[in-house]
Amino acid sequence: MNIGIRKAGHATILDLDGALKLGDSEEAFRNKIQELVDGGSTRIAVNLAGVTELDSSGIGALVRAFTTLKRAGGKATYFAPTKRVIMLLKMVRLDTILDLADDEGTALSRI
Numbered sequence: 001m002n003i004g005i006r007k008a009g010h011a012t013i014l015d016l017d018g019a020l021k022l023g024d025s026e027e028a029f030r031n032k033i034q035e036l037v038d039g040g041s042t043r044i045a046v047n048l049a050g051v052t053e054l055d056s057s058g059i060g061a062l063v064r065a066f067t068t069l070k071r072a073g074g075k076a077t078y079f080a081p082t083k084r085v086i087m088l089l090k091m092v093r094l095d096t097i098l099d100l101a102d103d104e105g106t107a108l109s110r111i
Contacts (some may be wrong), residue, residue, distance in 0.1 A: 001025030002050075003032050011106035011111050012041045013104070016094050017050035029058075033065040042074025043111040047104065066098055066099035075099070079107035 001024070004015035012034065018106040019025055036044060046065070051058075062078065071077040081089065089095045101107035 001028055003028060005036075008045070008104075008108055011043045011045050011108055013037055013047060013108075014044045015047040015050065019047050019053035020051050020061065021053055021055035022057035025076060026057045026061045030064060033068060037068060037072050042069055042100070044069060044076050045104065045107040046073070046076065046078045047080055047110060048078050048085050049082065051085055054085050054098075059082060059088065059094065062098060063094065075108045075111045077101055077107040078111050079104055 001016065001018035004017070006013050006015070014029075016029070020029060032101060033044070041100060045063070046062070066076045077099040080103060081100060086095065086100070089098065089100070099107075101111060
């Protein structure tokens with residue numbers, strides 16, 4: 001899993017590329033979110049377009065990021081999920097809890 005970071009105004013965008021599942025990738029994502037929060041970044045948009053696989057640990061990491069940012073007084077939004085990712089999130093009914101957007105522009109307008 002590669003995690004690209006870029007700024008867009010007051011938001012930080014994480015571009016995920018690869019599998020988000022149990023192990024190094026899930027841990028790297030969790031650590032990156034914590035680093036950003038510790039550094040004062042509390043408005044984060046996560047680009048899911050490059051996520052090739054997602055398991056329960058990966059889903060847990062997305063939820064943890066969402067709650068971590070909410071507790072820090074910020075906001076997390078996720079955008080451009082693949083059909084497979086959106087299907088998995090709907091199966092566990094997280095599509096109604098996580099802030100999902102179709103594209104980057106929509107996601108940035110929400111944070």
